[in-house]
Amino acid sequence: MKIDLHVHSKFSTRPSQWVLQKIGCPESFTDPFRLREIACKKGMAMVTLTDHNTIKGVLEIAHLPDVFISEEVTTYFPEDGCKVHVLVFDISEQQHNEIQRVRFSVFDLVKFLRAEGIVHVIAHPLYSTNDLMNADHFEQLLLLFKNFELNGARDESQNKILKGILAGLGPRDMERLSDKHGIEPAFKEPWKKNLTGGSDDHSSLNIACKYTEVNAARTLKEFLEGVDKGGSLPHGNEATPLTMAYNLYSIAYQFYRKKFALDRYIHKDIFMRFLDNFLSSHNHKSGLKSRIYFFINTHRQTKTPDNTASIKQLLRHETQKLILRDNDFLSMAKLGDTKEANLDEKWFEFVHHISNGTLLHFLNPFMDHLSGANVFDIFSSLGSAGALYSLLAPYFLSFSLFARDREVAEKIRLRFAQNGVPQIQTVDAMNVAHFTDTYYEINGVAATLQQQVVHAKKTKKNLTVITCEDTSHPHVKGVKNFTPIGVHRLPEYPDQKLFYPPFLEMLRFCYREKFTHLHSATPGPIGLAALAVAHILKLPIVGTYHTALPQYAGYLTDDSAIEDLMWKYMLWYYEQMDFVYVPSKSTGDELTAKGLPPEKIRTFPRGVDTERFHPSKKDLQFLQQYVDVGTFKLLYVGRVSREKELPLLVQVFKKLSRSINHISLVVAGDGPYLEEMKKALAGTRCCFTGAVMGDALDKLYASCDLFVFPSTTDTFGNVVLEAQASQLPVIVTNAGGPQENLIPGKTGIVVPAHDGPALTTAVKALIRSPEKLAQMGQAARRYAEGRSFQSAFEKTWKMYEDKEINGATYQDPLAKAV
Structure with missing residues (x-):
C-alpha cells in the first residue's frame, strides 16, 4: 500500500514564505477533490490531507472510502519557542480539538498522542521552521519521537544527513542524550527509528513525488501499524531550490488567476495559455476557437519594444520570442504537455532566458546613462531592473532557504560526528x-x-x-x-x-x-x-x-x-x-x-614561478629578432597605456638615446597607447613586440639587461617579480605596490613618481657600472627565490581558514542581494 503522508490543500492558509505573504496569498490553492484525483492517478492507494492545524479540507472528502483524516500540527519547545511540525494520522474531530489545545508544548502534545495511540511522525526534522532549530532541539526530538519523515520538499543532503544519523544511533547514544536532557524515551529500543516519506506538496505539482509504502498492508490500520513497527519504506525524490521556486510561482499564479478571473484569457492569449499550462494542474481542452487564437498568436508579427517599454511588455515579448523558437515551450503553450520530467528545471530555463533578455534591455541604456552621467535616467533604469528582479524573488528565497537548511543540518551532523556516531562523514x-x-x-x-x-x-x-x-x-x-x-x-x-x-x-x-x-x-x-x-x-x-x-x-x-x-x-x-x-x-x-x-x-602573499622565470632562459639569438643584442637592453612588460606612465618612459628613453648610442628599449605588450607610443619613439632603437606569452616571454626577460616600470597605479606588479626571477635588476617608482617587491639598492632602484630626471639618472648609473648591475641581478634572483609562487599560494589558502571569516554573521540575504 502506498500513501503520500504529507500533502496540503487550499485550507493551509498561512504561508511561511514572505513572497506569498507580501501579496496576501495562501500557501496552497489545491482543491481537496482535485488533490485526491491526482494522488489516485499517481498510484496512491489511500489519500489524506495534512493542512496546518486544521482538518477542514480533509473533512470535505472524508466521506470517500479511500480518505482518512490527518493534519500537520505546529508545536513548540516551550523554553525558547523553537517551532516543529508533527504529522498526526487517522484522527477524529474530537482528537483534533484536543490536539489544538495541547499543541503549544511539544512535550504535552507527544504525551497526548501516546495516550490516544495516534500514529505520529516528526515532519522535516532538520528544517528550521522559525530559525531556532539547533542540535540540542534535534537531540530532544530523538528522545520524543520514533517516526521520522524524509521530506520531499527538502534538500537531498538534508535527508541523507538525517538517515545517516538515525542509522548510526546506538543504545549508548540514547542513554547519553537521555541523561543530558532529562527525557526518558517512552518506547522500547529508542535508538531504532522508522522512516516515512511525504511530498509536502503545496501547489498540486508534486503530489506523490515522495510517498510511504508498507508492503504487507491491505488496510489503513495495517498500514499505520506498519509505520509504527518499522515496516514503512519511503520512496521518491527530494526537492531542490528550483522545485521550491517553481511551486512558489505556481501558487502565486493560481492566486492571481483567481483574484483577477484570468481564466477568460487563457484560450485567447499565448502568454496566459503558456503560464497556465506550466503553473497549474488544470486540464484545458483545446477547442476550435482556442486553436484559432493560438494560430493567430504564433503568426502575428511583433515589434521589438523600445526603451520606453514597461516590464510587462518586455516580459510578454521575450516569452513569445522564446516560445516560438523552442519546440518544447511551444508544445507546452499549445498542448499543455506537462508529462515530461523535471518541469522545475524547464521552468528555470524559461525564467532564466526571459529575465536575461529583459534585463539586457535595461542594462545597456543604464551603462550609457552612467557613462554620460545622466542621473535621472540612471535611476529610471535601476528602477526598471529592480522591478524585474523582484519577479525573481522566488529563486532568491528558495536558494537562501535551502542554503540555511544545509547550514543547520551540517551543524547537527557535526555534533553527532564529534560524539562518535558512525555513518556520519566529517565536514x-x-x-x-x-x-x-x-x-x-x-x-x-x-x-x-x-x-x-x-x-x-x-x-x-x-x-x-x-x-x-x-x-x-x-x-x-x-x-x-x-x-x-x-x-x-x-x-x-x-x-x-x-x-x-x-x-x-x-x-x-x-x-x-x-x-x-x-x-x-x-x-x-x-x-x-x-x-x-x-x-x-x-x-x-x-x-x-x-x-x-x-x-x-x-x-x-x-x-x-x-x-x-x-x-x-x-x-x-x-x-x-x-x-x-x-x-x-x-x-x-x-x-x-x-x-x-x-x-x-x-x-596576502604573492609569488613568482621561479622555475619558469629563470636566467637560464637567456637566448640572444631569440632576442636579435627584436633589437641589436650588442646594445644595453631596457625592457618594459605590461599593458601599453597612459596610466602606466609610459609617456614619461618615452621622454626618458628619448633623452637617453641622445646621450648613449648603444641603448635600446623593448616594449612587450599591447594597449590603447601603442600606436601613439610607436610614433613618439620613431627613429629610436625601440622595438614593440606586441603581446608575448609562454617561452617567448621567459626568454625576453632573461635576455635583457634592465627592467624599467614607471607605473604609479599598480597595486602589485607581477612583472617586477618575474624580471627579478630572471636575474634582471628593476627600476620602479615610490608610488603603488611594486616598490614593496624589491630590496632598494640591492635588487633594484626606487625613484620618485613622475620624475623623469630621476629615472634617467638611475638608468645611466647602472649602465655605467656593469659590476653593480651584475651584483643586483644576482641578488634579484636570490630575492625572487624566496618569493616562490607555491609558498605564496599555500599561505593564501590558509587565510581562508580564518575563524573570523568562517564565524561571520549575515544579514537577511534577500535584503542585501536584491
Whole structure:
C-alpha cells in the first residue's frame, strides 16, 4: 500500500514564505477533490490531507472510502519557542480539538498522542521552521519521537544527513542524550527509528513525488501499524531550490488567476495559455476557437519594444520570442504537455532566458546613462531592473532557504560526528570559488589565477575559478566560464569590455557545487554577482583589491568627479566583504585613508614561478629578432597605456638615446597607447613586440639587461617579480605596490613618481657600472627565490581558514542581494 503522508490543500492558509505573504496569498490553492484525483492517478492507494492545524479540507472528502483524516500540527519547545511540525494520522474531530489545545508544548502534545495511540511522525526534522532549530532541539526530538519523515520538499543532503544519523544511533547514544536532557524515551529500543516519506506538496505539482509504502498492508490500520513497527519504506525524490521556486510561482499564479478571473484569457492569449499550462494542474481542452487564437498568436508579427517599454511588455515579448523558437515551450503553450520530467528545471530555463533578455534591455541604456552621467535616467533604469528582479524573488528565497537548511543540518551532523556516531562523514574539505572578470587575458591577475588553478590541482585543493567571457576556450578543469547575457564596451577604453553575467545560472552552479568560501577578484558585474551569491547562500566572501580603478578612471576621463564617484563605489563594494586582500601595504594604507575599516584589510602573499622565470632562459639569438643584442637592453612588460606612465618612459628613453648610442628599449605588450607610443619613439632603437606569452616571454626577460616600470597605479606588479626571477635588476617608482617587491639598492632602484630626471639618472648609473648591475641581478634572483609562487599560494589558502571569516554573521540575504 502506498500513501503520500504529507500533502496540503487550499485550507493551509498561512504561508511561511514572505513572497506569498507580501501579496496576501495562501500557501496552497489545491482543491481537496482535485488533490485526491491526482494522488489516485499517481498510484496512491489511500489519500489524506495534512493542512496546518486544521482538518477542514480533509473533512470535505472524508466521506470517500479511500480518505482518512490527518493534519500537520505546529508545536513548540516551550523554553525558547523553537517551532516543529508533527504529522498526526487517522484522527477524529474530537482528537483534533484536543490536539489544538495541547499543541503549544511539544512535550504535552507527544504525551497526548501516546495516550490516544495516534500514529505520529516528526515532519522535516532538520528544517528550521522559525530559525531556532539547533542540535540540542534535534537531540530532544530523538528522545520524543520514533517516526521520522524524509521530506520531499527538502534538500537531498538534508535527508541523507538525517538517515545517516538515525542509522548510526546506538543504545549508548540514547542513554547519553537521555541523561543530558532529562527525557526518558517512552518506547522500547529508542535508538531504532522508522522512516516515512511525504511530498509536502503545496501547489498540486508534486503530489506523490515522495510517498510511504508498507508492503504487507491491505488496510489503513495495517498500514499505520506498519509505520509504527518499522515496516514503512519511503520512496521518491527530494526537492531542490528550483522545485521550491517553481511551486512558489505556481501558487502565486493560481492566486492571481483567481483574484483577477484570468481564466477568460487563457484560450485567447499565448502568454496566459503558456503560464497556465506550466503553473497549474488544470486540464484545458483545446477547442476550435482556442486553436484559432493560438494560430493567430504564433503568426502575428511583433515589434521589438523600445526603451520606453514597461516590464510587462518586455516580459510578454521575450516569452513569445522564446516560445516560438523552442519546440518544447511551444508544445507546452499549445498542448499543455506537462508529462515530461523535471518541469522545475524547464521552468528555470524559461525564467532564466526571459529575465536575461529583459534585463539586457535595461542594462545597456543604464551603462550609457552612467557613462554620460545622466542621473535621472540612471535611476529610471535601476528602477526598471529592480522591478524585474523582484519577479525573481522566488529563486532568491528558495536558494537562501535551502542554503540555511544545509547550514543547520551540517551543524547537527557535526555534533553527532564529534560524539562518535558512525555513518556520519566529517565536514567536507574547503571548497573555494574565485570570481574574476579576467582569466583569459594577458595580465598579472590572470596569470596568477591560471597558476593557482594549476597548483590547486597538483595539491588536490578544491578551487574553481568562475569567469564570464564571450569567446570560446578549451575546457580546463577548475575553471567555469559562463556565457554572458550581454557586453558593454567602455567608450574611453575600447579594448576593455564589461560582461553581464547570467546570475541565476551562476547561483544554481554555486549551490550545486557546495562551495564553502567565495573570493571576488573584481568589483565589476561578476563581482556583484559573487556578492549576491554569498549573501543568498550565506557564504563567507573575501575580495581582492588589485587594480586601481579610480585612478584609471581619472586618467581615462580626465575628470576628478568620475574618479571620486568610482572611489565611493569601490568603498561601498569592499565594505561588503568579510575581509579585503591587498597585495601590498601601500595599497592597504590607501584604502584605509579613503575610509575602508582597517580591520577588514589583510595583506596576502604573492609569488613568482621561479622555475619558469629563470636566467637560464637567456637566448640572444631569440632576442636579435627584436633589437641589436650588442646594445644595453631596457625592457618594459605590461599593458601599453597612459596610466602606466609610459609617456614619461618615452621622454626618458628619448633623452637617453641622445646621450648613449648603444641603448635600446623593448616594449612587450599591447594597449590603447601603442600606436601613439610607436610614433613618439620613431627613429629610436625601440622595438614593440606586441603581446608575448609562454617561452617567448621567459626568454625576453632573461635576455635583457634592465627592467624599467614607471607605473604609479599598480597595486602589485607581477612583472617586477618575474624580471627579478630572471636575474634582471628593476627600476620602479615610490608610488603603488611594486616598490614593496624589491630590496632598494640591492635588487633594484626606487625613484620618485613622475620624475623623469630621476629615472634617467638611475638608468645611466647602472649602465655605467656593469659590476653593480651584475651584483643586483644576482641578488634579484636570490630575492625572487624566496618569493616562490607555491609558498605564496599555500599561505593564501590558509587565510581562508580564518575563524573570523568562517564565524561571520549575515544579514537577511534577500535584503542585501536584491
